[in-house]
Amino acid sequence: MDPDLVLILGAGPAGLSAAFELTRKDRRCALVEKNSSVGGLSRTLCYDGFLTDTGPHRFFSQNSSLYGFIAGLLGDRWIQVERLTRFYINGRFYLYPVDLKEILLRMERGVSFKIARDFILERAGKLFPGRPVISFEDKVVSDFGRTLAEIVMLGYTEKIWGLPCSGISPDWITQRIKNLSVQEIIQNAFFPRKNRPKTLVDRFFYPDRGIGRIFEEMKERVTAVDGNTLNLNSYPVKIAHGNNRISEVLASNGGRSFAFEPGYLISSIPVTEFVELLDPHPPGDILRAARSLRFRSHTALFITLDKPRASNNQWIYFPDRGVAFGRVTEPKNWSAAMAPADKTSLLIEFFCWHGDEVWNAAPEDLLERALPVLEKSGLAGKKEVMRYYVHREKYAYPVYDLHYKRTAETVKNYLGSFKNLRLIGRSGRFRYNNMDHAMETGMLAARSILEDKQYDLEEAGSEQAYFERGDVFLRQEAGDE
Ligand SMILES: Cc1cc2nc3c(=O)[nH]c(=O)nc-3n(C[C@H](O)[C@H](O)[C@H](O)COP(=O)(O)OP(=O)(O)OC[C@H]3O[C@@H](n4cnc5c(N)ncnc54)[C@H](O)[C@@H]3O)c2cc1C
Structure with missing residues (x-):
């Protein structure tokens, strides 16, 4: 048993925020992350010199201290971007928000x-x-x-x-x-108000080399401290418990296994996976509830283009049911550093179920599906496409069907009985959280350990005035997701 150690599963925004907060207060932590880099859904990928987020990620928060926190991390690499976003409906572009x-x-x-x-x-x-x-x-x-x-x-x-x-x-x-x-x-x-001051509706903050910079920077600060460890390409294979406490976590990096006996466990991995790893297994009703929670997946086709710009929009929605994809993003319109000066790129998002026909589609099939609409809308022609790549995320969106709430509560109430366990983040809490709320849950979980105090992690992301007024119309895609 290592009572001073806090083990954190997942090094996305939530897990890293927990680690950052613990590190600030000299508490030792270890992170176990299945990917080869940090940031989770909010990371930035690099393809042959072109950068793109896994999906477009705009930072917005009602919590002003988070802006100060990120500004402190990034300095002048935290730039302001004039916002321009549109819908494409029946062959025409319209302003977004509507x-x-x-x-x-x-x-x-x-x-x-x-x-x-x-x-x-x-x-x-x-x-x-x-x-x-x-x-x-x-x-x-x-x-x-x-x-x-x-x-x-x-x-x-x-x-x-x-x-x-x-x-x-x-x-x-x-x-x-x-x-x-x-x-x-x-x-x-x-009756628009004249001289309306520019707000975060019109512009937003963004790291100059992609959203993932925030979490890369947090990683640097956490791992610079002796005693902290970050285990990439690693995942838990067993979570042992007894007497309402997590007693041991067995992890693997594919070849080697290693065990932790932490004082506390913070988990941001999908709660559905977490439940399956418990040893002994939870009661049948908890397993059944967890197995009925679903996640929607995300398949992104990234194409590089032999021209300096496709449009001046940061992203464009394609709501027509007949169009196979949902949104197109041009990273260069977020920051010039995302593509070489004479070239640009587009990220085309398809929403799917894990293992379905879109998830399994070959990159060239996805390109074939996208090209007619890209050509018709004037964004890109076949001859301009230099290369294309596909990125897939299985756990992109916790599905809010009509029964999700009671089911998720059943699972979370059961897990709440483990005194040294904290669930954080979007998939970890099965809650439709944006980056800021994921970060808040991580910070609050760390504080609850440091201060030996309970915080209501469910409350993060439910404040009344979450989004700025005027920016809200038709944000059904959830914080621009
Ligand atoms: C397409 C899209 C667009 C979005 N746009 C925005 C936006 O504009 N603004 C915004 O604020 N938010 C946006 N979001 C939401 C944002 O991505 C999430 O809120 C945020 O990343 C959640 O952080 P997290 O740490 O809770 O989870 P994640 O980012 O999912 O991180 C979880 C981490 O856990 C790791 N993990 C998972 N399973 C295991 C395992 N078994 N073992 C070890 N590690 C594991 C993952 O690899 C990952 O690194 C968007 C999301 C999507 C899908």
């Missing part, structure tokens, strides 16, 4: 009429409440009217989740956009 006025003026007249009609009918319906809001579809249709919801939200959301919107919990949208004010949308569209 500008209602632009949509009404530029869409076909018949469509604009239907948008306005449905919107007004839904508003009028609010005077006679009664229709229950059970699903995500109920929520957005009642907020925006059927036609607008269909065009910009429902198709895209179904692509992300692979489920009909009637089977998705409204928690997803309420967790992300609690302060959505339809009144504000109308006011912004038709």
